[in-house]
Amino acid sequence: MGHSPAPDRSHSTDTDTSTGPGTGPGITVIGGGLAGLTAAITAAEAGAHVTLHEAHHTLGGRARTAEGPYAVNDGPHALYRRGPHWHWLRRRGLLGPLANPPLREAARFRFHHGGALRRTPPAALFALARRSAERAPADVDFLTWATERAGRATARAAAHYVAVALFHHDPGSLSAAFVQERLRRAAALPPEARYPAGGWGGLSGRMAGHARNLGVRIETSSRIDTLPDGPVVVATSLDAARRLLKDDGLRWPSGRTLLIDLALRTRRGDPFVVSDLDAPGWLERFTAQDPSLAPAGEQLIQGQIPIGPDTPRATGVARAEHLLDVGFPGWRERTVWRREALANGRTGAVDPPGTTWRDRPRIDRGGTGVFLAGDQVAAPGVLSEVAFTSGITAASLALKSLTGVPTGGS
Numbered sequence: 578m579g580h581s582p583a584p585d586r587s588h589s590t591d592t593d594t595s596t597g598p599g600t601g602p603g604i605t606v607i608g609g610g611l612a613g614l615t616a617a618i619t620a621a622e623a624g625a626h627v628t629l630h631e632a633h634h635t636l637g638g639r640a641r642t643a644e645g646p647y648a649v650n651d652g653p654h655a656l657y658r659r660g661p662h663w664h665w666l667r668r669r670g671l672l673g674p675l676a677n678p679p680l681r682e683a684a685r686f687r688f689h690h691g692g693a694l695r696r697t698p699p700a701a702l703f704a705l706a707r708r709s710a711e712r713a714p715a716d717v718d719f720l721t722w723a724t725e726r727a728g729r730a731t732a733r734a735a736a737h738y739v740a741v742a743l744f745h746h747d748p749g750s751l752s753a754a755f756v757q758e759r760l761r762r763a764a765a766l767p768p769e770a771r772y773p774a775g776g777w778g779g780l781s782g783r784m785a786g787h788a789r790n791l792g793v794r795i796e797t798s799s800r801i802d803t804l805p806d807g808p809v810v811v812a813t814s815l816d817a818a819r820r821l822l823k824d825d826g827l828r829w830p831s832g833r834t835l836l837i838d839l840a841l842r843t844r845r846g847d848p849f850v851v852s853d854l855d856a857p858g859w860l861e862r863f864t865a866q867d868p869s870l871a872p873a874g875e876q877l878i879q880g881q882i883p884i885g886p887d888t889p890r891a892t893g894v895a896r897a898e899h900l901l902d903v904g905f906p907g908w909r910e911r912t913v914w915r916r917e918a919l920a921n922g923r924t925g926a927v928d929p930p931g932t933t934w935r936d937r938p939r940i941d942r943g944g945t946g947v948f949l950a951g952d953q954v955a956a957p958g959v960l961s962e963v964a965f966t967s968g969i970t971a972a973s974l975a976l977k978s979l980t981g982v983p984t985g986g987s
Contacts (some may be wrong), residue, residue, distance in 0.1 A: 610638020
């Protein structure tokens, strides 16, 4: 998400006039994704005058939902019920309606293992998932640690399963503590993952509406190339923040994954999820839980296939199509719409052995009045929880830099 200077009057401006802006000190937020909206709300709730700039013509960042007959998200997302952002959203009435699969659909969870489609995974996989993440070491890779406890075959299957929350081509090579935390959350029973009904655009829309009601001035199609005066929260991708701040040290590893979206004519018996345990990969039929995402008689499927940094995109496409062949027989003849995308470094941070989230780029940029937020910075959590947590922390630090008084963001 690239950004730049101060908007001129030709830019689209979306502001609330019913309550007026905050009367406190001014804070600028650059980026209108989940992290930026969270930061803006946090600062405005504390009384600050907040202006938010978004380079795109719509808000939401990677939580946008496409317009048209197929309400596809810009990549996979999930809200975890036990996460801090779940409670933050609920307290503000922003959670909105959620899509939950009916029991008959949830029962159609399938695993691709040993070259065949199975109803259950290896029993030892969920036994491994129940182990405490706090006891997994950060300085050892997950495959080594898990092999010692469950055997190499189960360790590999678990690493491939948890790729749904990592988007990384080799989860076993990452920190054991990092992967185990995500394995516990992804394999929890009952499942933690929930989805905003109608797509993620509704959630970001509710957050934007709440921000406006608090007096936040929101300017879209507004690129920022030069930092404005005063405290600034840079809530962009790490790549965009590196360019804006001219700081080459703003780097951290992320995943690279092939995304494929399909609309198929409905057929009875299709699975809800196909989790690939032979290699990292995941297919999910999102209309199983939210039929509004596609026209009647059609179903929307999204797949994500992590691939290595030097792996051709075509290899990811071939793997996705093979998994579709296994899980959705006849899918080619039933396809009425299709799109593909490659998400490179856009799926959140991954922590190599010897690192934790504390080693990622700091939120506080060292007394400069600049604070980072996003899903690759030094904040705890899983998936979008990092964006929410960092947004709250960045806004609180920005307020403190003006007033000298820390503010809470619960």
